[in-house]
Amino acid sequence: GAGVSQSPSNKVTEKGKDVELRCDPISGHTALYWYRQSLGQGLEFLIYFQGNSAPDKSGLPSDRFSAERTGGSVSTLTIQRTQQEDSAVYLCASSLSYYGYTFGSGTRLTVV
């Protein structure tokens, strides 16, 4: 597609529920990144995919967080047993190289 698409744009969930966040990268972009943006905290790196493999998942905050990418395209970030501290904007980006990422508009997750 023309840009990076993320869905849903907003998600409100109850504490303890599982959520899935989706990212559709730009067609042909081999690298895909997930970041988390909390108020006043900047962007926190979560995980990076090159193709379907994840060479760097060092940023995942706990084992409740997981992500996968299929067909070198769509990626899903899953948060199990959500907690209130998981509330944030989750941003996805894709790129062909380090010459700059293209970001999606993000998913705003609110855990109540």
Place this chain on the structure above:
Amino acid sequence: AQSVTQLGSHVSVSEGALVLLRCNYSSSVPPYLFWYVQYPNQGLQLLLKYTSAATLVKGINGFEAEFKKSETSFPLTKPSAHMSDAAEYFCAVTDSGNTPLVFGKGTRLSVIA
């Protein structure tokens, strides 16, 4: 490991005044440096990037940044602020194409009429 420090979480300037947003980085190898802008409820948009070519980099919307190796800084400037420049600005660094970008905490720019 790389790191980025943005000095000033909030900067306020008058319309028409100089914009100066500060960014200091730490990297053990020659870095690649980026500035991104984020408008409310939107994703991040690339303003400009430094990738070891010219030290003065020009970006979109009249912004530019200068790679200052001796100071390990990469300040973002614009000669004359517009109301439309009000947004959050992020500085980022990486040391290679295989390392994810490390972002600063951002600087919110307000432009006063």
